[in-house]
Amino acid sequence: MYSNYQDYQDRVSIFELAQLGNTQAIAYWINSLLVPQGIYVRVQAARNGSLQIFVELPWLPQSQEDRQKLRDRLLRYICDRLGKLNSKYIKVIEIVASLVGYTDILWKQSVRLLTKANGGKLKNISKLSSRSEKHTDGINFKIFRSIFLCCLALASFIFIYKANNYEAANTPTTEPQSETLSTVDVSPTPVASPPPPQEEETKKLVFSAPEQFQGQIVHQVQPERNQKLIALTFDDGPWQNTTLQVLEILKKHNVKATFFWIGKHLKQYPQVAQKVVADGHAIGNHTFHHFTRKMNSSTAAREIDETEELISETTGVRTSLLRPPGGVLNNGVVTYAKKKKYAILMWSVDSRDYRVRQASKLAKNVLNSPNSGGIVLLHDGGGNRSATVQALPEIISTLKQRGYKFVTVPELLESAKKAKSQGNRG
Numbered sequence: 360m361y362s363n364y365q366d367y368q369d370r371v372s373i374f375e376l377a378q379l380g381n382t383q384a385i386a387y388w389i390n391s392l393l394v395p396q397g398i399y400v401r402v403q404a405a406r407n408g409s410l411q412i413f414v415e416l417p418w419l420p421q422s423q424e425d426r427q428k429l430r431d432r433l434l435r436y437i438c439d440r441l442g443k444l445n446s447k448y449i450k451v452i453e454i455v456a457s458l459v460g461y462t463d464i465l466w467k468q469s470v471r472l473l474t475k476a477n478g479g480k481l482k483n484i485s486k487l488s489s490r491s492e493k494h495t496d497g498i499n500f501k502i503f504r505s506i507f508l509c510c511l512a513l514a515s516f517i518f519i520y521k522a523n524n525y526e527a528a529n530t531p532t533t534e535p536q537s538e539t540l541s542t543v544d545v546s547p548t549p550v551a552s553p554p555p556p557q558e559e560e561t562k563k564l565v566f567s568a569p570e571q572f573q574g575q576i577v578h579q580v581q582p583e584r585n586q587k588l589i590a591l592t593f594d595d596g597p598w599q600n601t602t603l604q605v606l607e608i609l610k611k612h613n614v615k616a617t618f619f620w621i622g623k624h625l626k627q628y629p630q631v632a633q634k635v636v637a638d639g640h641a642i643g644n645h646t647f648h649h650f651t652r653k654m655n656s657s658t659a660a661r662e663i664d665e666t667e668e669l670i671s672e673t674t675g676v677r678t679s680l681l682r683p684p685g686g687v688l689n690n691g692v693v694t695y696a697k698k699k700k701y702a703i704l705m706w707s708v709d710s711r712d713y714r715v716r717q718a719s720k721l722a723k724n725v726l727n728s729p730n731s732g733g734i735v736l737l738h739d740g741g742g743n744r745s746a747t748v749q750a751l752p753e754i755i756s757t758l759k760q761r762g763y764k765f766v767t768v769p770e771l772l773e774s775a776k777k778a779k780s781q782g783n784r785g
Contacts, residue, residue, distance in 0.1 A: 382404055385444075389402070398417065399652065412453065415458070415459045445475060446477065447477045453469045463742070564636075564676040566680055573679070573701070574696075575703065578706065580772060581779075582775055587761075588731060590734045591765060593617070594645055594738050596619075598741070601745070606638055612752070616767065617640065620644070622662075624740055644680065647669075650692075652690060680769070704768055706734045706735065712737055721747065722757075725737075
C-alpha cells in the first residue's frame with residue numbers, strides 16, 4: 360500500500376507520489392507549510408494499514424486554551440492537506456504530537472478520512488472546518504495579508520524616516536545640537552570618548568570555558584583536590600512560571616546554577632531571562648528551535664548564531680557554552696559548535712524529569728548517582744516541570760548535607776583547569 364520513494368524517483372511528481380501512498384512524499388506534502396513555522400512532521404505506515412503522522416512541536420503554549428487552539432489548527436491543516444491528495448490509499452490517519460527532543464506524547468488522535476477516491480466525500484472531522492477544500496487558499500490569503508501589512512509598515516517607516524531627515528536638514532545651524540539629533544550618526548569623525556553602546560559592549564559578561572575545554576565534549580570534570588563540587592543545569596527555558604519558581608528556590612538556598620536557553624523561548628519570555636541573569640546565574644546556548652533531527656551546515660549555524668545574538672541583545676551577556684538538544688551529537692549542531700570553539704556541555708547525572716512525573720522518583724534519580732565534578736541535568740521549561748520544582752529543595756538540601764558545594768558550569772570548568780595545573784606541578 361505505502362511505497363518507498365526509490366520505487367518512483369524521477370518518474371512522477373511529489374503530489375503524484377503522495378497520492379500513491381509514498382510516505383516520504385506525504386511528509387513533504389504536509390511539511391511544505393509547517394517547517395517555516397518550526398513544526399516538523401514524520402510519516403510512516405502502521406501495521407494495521409493506517410497512516411501514522413508524528414508532529415514535532417518546537418514549543419508549547421502556556422494556557423490550556425491556546426494548546427487546544429494549536430491542536431485544532433494542526434488537525435484541520437493535516438486533514439485538509441491530505442484531503443487535497445484525494446488518494447484511495449489514505450483512509451485512516453493517526454496523528455501523534457510531541458515536543459522536539461522528547462518522547463512524551465502530548466496528544467494522539469485517530470481520524471477516518473473520507474474522499475471521493477477512497478469511497479466517500481470529505482466530511483467534517485472532529486468538528487473541523489467543513490471548508491476543507493478552501494483551507495490552503497485561506498492559508499495563502501493569510502500569507503498574502505501578512506506580506507501586505509509588512510510592506511505597508513515598511514512604507515510608513517520610510518516616510519517617517521525621510522520626514523525626520525527633512526526636518527533635521529532644515530533646522531538652523533546656529534542652534535546648539537540637541538539630544539534628539541545626537542542619536543543620529545551624521546558625521547564619521549571619531550569623538551574623544553567612546554559612545555554608550557561601545558561602553559556597554561566592554562562591560563558585557565561573558566560565560567566561557569578555559570582553552571582546554573573549547574571545542575570539547577564535557578560530561579564531568581576532575582575539580583581541585585579536597586573539593587566536592589557539583590553543577591545544577593536547567594534546560595529548555597526561559598519559561599514563564601517554572602523558571603521563576605526555580606529562581607526562588609535557588610535564591611532561598613543560596614545556590615547558583617547554569618541555564619541553557621532555547622532561542623524561541625527567550626524571544627517569548629525576555630523579562631524572565633533578564634531576571635535569571637540579574638540573580639547571578641550562568642547562561643548557555645540550547646539552540647533556537649531545539650531540533651534533534653539532521654540539519655545541513657547553514658541550518659545548524661543559524662540555530663546557534665541566532666540564539667547567541669538574541670541572548671546578547673536581551674540580557675547583555677555572551678556565552679560560549681552549548682548543550683545540544685536531546686544530547687544529540689551527530690546532527691550538525693556540535694560540528695558547527697566545535698568550529699566556533701564552544702564547550703559542548705553534556706551531563707553525568709540525569710534526573711530524567713522529561714519522563715518522570717513524580718518528585719520523589721526525580722529526586723532519587725539525582726541523589727543516587729552524584730559525583731564530585733558532576734553536572735546534573737534538569738529542566739525548567741518546555742512543558743510541565745512541576746515535579747522538578749517540587750524535587751529541587753530536597754535535591755539541594757541532601758547534597759549540601761553530603762558536603763557538596765554548588766557552582767556554575769564556568770566555575771566548575773575553571774576548577775578543573777586549576778586541578779590540571781596543580782597536577783602538572785606535582
